[in-house]
Amino acid sequence: xxxxxxxxxxxxxxxxxxxxxxxxxxxxxxxxxxxxxxxxxxxxxxxxxxxxxxxxxxxxxxxxxxxxxxxxxxxxxxxxxxxxxxxxxxxxxxxxxxxxxxxxxxxxxxxxxxxxxxxxxxxxxxxxxxxxxxxxxxxxxxxxxxxxxxxxxxxxxxxxxxxxxxxxxxxxxxxxxxxxxxxxxxxxxxxxxxxxxxxxxxxxxxxxxxxxxxxxxxxxxxxxxxxxxxxxxxxxxxxxxxxxxxxxxxxxxxxxxxxxxxxxxxxxxxxxxxxxxxxxxxxxxxxxxxxxxxxxxxxxxxxxxxxxxxxxxxxxxxxxxxxxxxxxxxxxxxxxxxxxxxxxxxxxxxxxxxxxxxxxxxxxxxxxxxxxxxxxxxxxxxxxxxxxxxxxxxxxxxxxxxxxxxxxxxxxxxxxxxxxxxxxxxxxxxxxxxxxxxxxxxxxxxxxxxxxxxxxxxxxxxxxxxxxxxxxxxxxxxxxxxxxxxxxxxxxxxxxxxxxxxxxxxxxxxxxxxxxxxxxxxxxxxxxxxxxxxxxxxxxxxxxxxxxxxxxxxxxxxxxxxxxxxxxxxxxxxxxxxxxxxxxxxxxxxxxxx
Numbered sequence: 001x002x003x004x005x006x007x008x009x010x011x012x013x014x015x016x017x018x019x020x021x022x023x024x025x026x027x028x029x030x031x032x033x034x035x036x037x038x039x040x041x042x043x044x045x046x047x048x049x050x051x052x053x054x055x056x057x058x059x060x061x062x063x064x065x066x067x068x069x070x071x072x073x074x075x076x077x078x079x080x081x082x083x084x085x086x087x088x089x090x091x092x093x094x095x096x097x098x099x100x101x102x103x104x105x106x107x108x109x110x111x112x113x114x115x116x117x118x119x120x121x122x123x124x125x126x127x128x129x130x131x132x133x134x135x136x137x138x139x140x141x142x143x144x145x146x147x148x149x150x151x152x153x154x155x156x157x158x159x160x161x162x163x164x165x166x167x168x169x170x171x172x173x174x175x176x177x178x179x180x181x182x183x184x185x186x187x188x189x190x191x192x193x194x195x196x197x198x199x200x201x202x203x204x205x206x207x208x209x210x211x212x213x214x215x216x217x218x219x220x221x222x223x224x225x226x227x228x229x230x231x232x233x234x235x236x237x238x239x240x241x242x243x244x245x246x247x248x249x250x251x252x253x254x255x256x257x258x259x260x261x262x263x264x265x266x267x268x269x270x271x272x273x274x275x276x277x278x279x280x281x282x283x284x285x286x287x288x289x290x291x292x293x294x295x296x297x298x299x300x301x302x303x304x305x306x307x308x309x310x311x312x313x314x315x316x317x318x319x320x321x322x323x324x325x326x327x328x329x330x331x332x333x334x335x336x337x338x339x340x341x342x343x344x345x346x347x348x349x350x351x352x353x354x355x356x357x358x359x360x361x362x363x364x365x366x367x368x369x370x371x372x373x374x375x376x377x378x379x380x381x382x383x384x385x386x387x388x389x390x391x392x393x394x395x396x397x398x399x400x401x402x403x404x405x406x407x408x409x410x411x412x413x414x415x416x417x418x419x420x421x422x423x424x425x426x427x428x429x430x431x432x433x434x435x436x437x438x439x440x441x442x443x444x445x446x447x448x449x450x451x452x453x454x455x456x457x458x459x460x461x462x463x464x465x466x467x468x469x470x471x472x473x474x475x476x477x478x479x480x481x482x483x484x485x486x487x488x489x490x491x492x493x494x495x496x497x498x499x500x501x502x503x504x505x506x507x508x509x510x511x512x513x514x515x516x517x518x519x520x521x522x523x524x525x526x527x528x529x530x531x532x533x534x535x536x537x538x539x540x541x542x543x544x545x546x547x548x549x550x551x552x553x554x555x556x557x558x559x560x561x562x563x564x565x566x567x568x569x570x571x572x573x574x575x576x577x578x579x580x581x582x583x584x585x586x587x588x589x590x591x592x593x594x
Contacts, residue, residue: 021404022366022403022404022407022409023368023389023401023402023403023404023407024401024402024403024404025401026385026388026400026401026402027074027398027399027400028371028397028398028399028400029074029397029398030371030395030397031396031397032392032396032397032398033396034056034058034069034376034392034396034397034398035058035059035060035061035062035396036056036057036058036059036375036376036392037333037375037376038295038333038334038335038375038376038377038378039087039088039089039203039204039251040056040057040058040059040086040087040088040089040376041054041055041056041057041089041376041377041378041390041392042054042055042089042090042091042104042378043055043378043380043381043382043388043390044091044102044104045101045102045381046070046091046101046102046104046117046118047101048099048100048101050384051072051383051384052380052381052382052383053070053071053072053077054070054071054378054382054390055068055069055070055089055091055104056068056069056070056071056089056376056392057069057082057086057088057089057106057108058086059085059086062085066081066082066083066084066085066086066108067079067080067081067082068080068081068082068086068089068104068106068113068115070118072383073383074398074400078118080115080118080120082106082108082113083108083109083111084108084109084111085108085109086106086107086108087107087108087200087201087202087203087204088106088107088201088203088204088205088222089104089105089106089107089204090104090105090204090205090206090220091103091104091105091206092105092206092217092218092219092220092234093215093216093217093218093234094114094217094218094234094235095217095234095235096217100215101116101117102215103115103116103121104118105204105220107201107203107204107222108201109200109201110125110126110198110199110200110201111123111124111125111126111201112124112201112204112220112222112232114237122237124232124237125198126198126199126201126222126224126230127239128196128197128198129197129198129199129226130197131169131195131196131197132159132163132167132168134155134159135156135159135168135169135172135195136195138152138155138156139152139171139172139191139195142187142191143191143192149183149184149187150180150183152175152183152187153175153176153183156168156172156175156176157176160172160173160176169195169196169197170197170198171190171195174186175187199224199225199226199228200224200225201222201223201224201225202223202224202225202248202249202250203222203223203249203250203251203252204220204221204222204223204252205220205221205252205253205254206218206219206220206221206254207219207220207221207231207254207256207257207258207262207264208256208257208258209234209257209258209259210257210258210259210260211257212257217234217235218234219231219232219233219234219240219258220232220234221252221254221264223245223248223249223250223252223266224249225248227244227245227246227247227248227249228242228243228244228245229242229243229244229245229249229264229266229276229283230242231258240258242281243264243276243280243281243282243283244281244282244283245266245268245274245282245283246268246270246272246274246283246285247268247269247270247272248268248269249266249267249268249269250267250268250269250293251266251267251293251295251296252264252265252266252296253265253266253296253297253298253303255298256278258278260278261277261278262277262278263275263276263277263317264276264277265286265296265298265303265317266283267289267293267296267305269292271288271289271290271291271292271293272285272286272287272288272289273285273286273287273288273289273293273296273303273305273315273319274286275317285319286303286315286317286318286319287303287305287315287319287321289305289307289313290307290309291307291308291309291311292307292308293305293306293307293308294306294307294308294331294334295331295333295334295349296334297334297335297336297347299336299345299346299347300345301316301317302314302315302316302317302322303315303316303317304347304359306331306334306349307331308330308331310326310327310328310329310330310331311324311325311326311327312324312325312327312331312347312349312359313325314361314362322362323361323362325359325362325364327349327351327357328351328353328355329351329352329353329355330351330352331349331350331351331352332350332351332352332373332374332375332394333349333350333374333375333376333377334347334348334349334350335347335348335350335377335378335379336348336379337358337379337389338379338380339379339386339387339403341386341387344360344409345360346358346359346360346365346409347359347360348377348379348389350373350374350375350377350391351373351374352373353373354369354370354371354372354373354374355367355368355369355370356368356370356374356377356391358409360409365409365410366409368389368401370391370393370399371393371395371397371399372393372394372395372397373393373394374391374392374393374394374399375392375393375394376391376392377389377390377391377392378390382400385402387402387403388400388401388402388403389401389402389403485515485571485578486508486509486510487506487507487508487509487515487541487569487578487579488506488507488509488579489504489505489506489567489569489579489580489581490504490505490581491503491504491505491567491581491583492505492583493553493583493585493586496586496588496589497555497586497587497588497589498554498555498556498558498588498589499552499553499554499555500552500553500554500555500585500586500588501550501551501552501553502531502550502551502552502553502565502583503548503549503550504520504536504548504549504550504551504567504581505546505547505548505549506518506520506538506541506546506547506549506569507541507544507545507546507547508541508542508543508544508545509543509544510543511543512543513543514540514541514542514543515538515540515541516540516541517571517572517573518538518541518569518570518571518572518578519535519536519537519538519569519570519571519572520535520536520538520549520567520568520569520570521534521535521536521567521568521570521577522534522551522565522566522567522568523565523566523568524563524564524565524566525563527556527557528555528556528557528561528562528563529553529554529555529556529563529565529585530553530554530556531551531552531553531554532551532552532553532554533551536549536551538569553565553585555585555588557588558588560587560588561587562584562585562586562587562588563585564582564583564584564585565582565583565585566580566581566582566583567580567581567582567583568580
């Protein structure tokens with residue numbers, strides 16, 4: 001990477017920027033036109049010369065122009081056309097020949113294309129699936145001209161409804177999509193071709209076969225749309241093991257050795273995570289996520305999953321949840337940062353807000369600003385630099401950053417959170433003699449203390465009940481408890497003095513019985529106050545309506561003394577009030593003579 005070194009030296013010219021950032025901007029190509037993802041990127045020494053190359057499976061336009069691209073430094077050195085959309089790229093050693101050069105495996109459709117020395121070497125095809133016998137019989141009848149295409153369409157459509165679309169072959173599904181004018185031509189072209197049913201590859205990873213060395217022979221582990229996991233022999237390309245899942249796998253993480261013991265962690269399209277071990281035919285459920293997974297990484301014995309609900313979650317291999325981190329934006333990509341020279345492992349999370357967050361455990365230790373949202377990333381040795389981070393963005397650009405040799409990632413969290421003093425233990429004093437004496441006293445006199453507490457509690461309840469009964473007898477409550485006279489009373493005072501306005505609100509809360517013959521009366525100190533109306537005759541109260549009655553109150557004292565005024569609602573001919581309201585009069589302002 002001569003270009004990288006040149007840019008490296010130019011970056012050292014700005015010491016202020018070097019001290020502020022942990023990464024060097026080695027390369028940025030905004031017109032690279034790369035459409036790829038993390039699973040379709042790899043870094044590997046393809047020529048055995050100690051200089052790692054960048055391998056990218058480019059999705060092109062999504063319909064055509066798919067290519068396998070290899071970069072040496074920042075220069076594109078090789079291109080190979082890919083027939084179908086690539087779903088994964090891996091580099092692995094398939095033999096023990098010298099010099100030790102890895103092969104490239106590209107998963108595309110139902111095939112795995114293997115490249116040696118940047119040239120096509122082998123094509124592996126997934127085993128065909130079993131064809132529905134009814135569907136096979138229908139196409140045989142079409143071949144012998146025994147049924148019409150319209151009958152074939154009805155029978156295939158009925159078969160699809162009874163089971164599901166995955167039970168039919170691609171030919172039948174395509175036939176069901178055609179118009180009635182095109183069905184005859186389609187059937188005549190394909191009826192003599194043998195019926196085949198193939199699945200497609202959804203994800204891929206590698207598994208060391210017998211030794212854990214860097215250049216040891218590795219097996220390919222692939223997940224398919226038919227809910228199966230295959231382990232392929234790297235030399236003969238035969239199926240070593242086949243395991244079944246409950247849903248379609250989307251992300252794989254493999255650890256261990258095939259000949260000794262291995263574990264495969266799979267996140268599936270149904271939002272669950274499963275684990276597979278050596279010798280197991282079916283997957284064991286591990287975690288049920290609350291949202292769909294968009295990335296999965298294995299760090300030590302922990303599983304870190306990025307979800308669509310803007311969360312990063314960590315689980316053990318037994319399914320125990322350890323922590324959850326809430327992110328500021330949606331996740332666009334995930335990668336693993338494994339810096340073996342420093343013994344540093346962390347998870348890279350690309351966000352839609354054009355940032356890449358670096359998490360060590362649940363702590364955010366670094367944030368990288370990018371020109372666009374990152375869709376694919378790989379960390380490792382690129383060229384002769386051990387700490388290179390290669391990223392592709394949504395707009396198709398290529399970004400290469402190099403970790404500074406003096407960069408140190410602190411263990412503390414960069415994100416806002418509780419202050420550090422919260423984690424410090426309080427200096428709690430030791431138990432004093434007074435505390436010990438108090439404890440002894442409570443222990444010795446516990447029965448007497450409890451009896452005294454119960455006695456005081458009973459007296460409180462008795463006094464409360466007596467006060468409530470007295471209020472009911474004297475009608476001191478503003479709501480009538482008499483079912484024959486359901487009334488509500490409220491009063492308010494307005495003004496600053498010496499003249500106030502007293503408003504009394506009265507409401508009949510019965511369902512359909514009006515109130516007649518009511519009188520509003522007032523009780524007050526005539527040395528302090530004078531009322532305009534001492535007695536108010538209440539007309540008939542219609543249920544559900546609120547009636548307001550007003551009178552003026554004049555304060556006769558200018559010494560800042562206030563008292564209460566009681567409002568009674570009585571029935572004519574009876575002395576006991578129906579309801580009562582007590583108004584605390586405010587202090588009157590003095591009269592200002594101008």
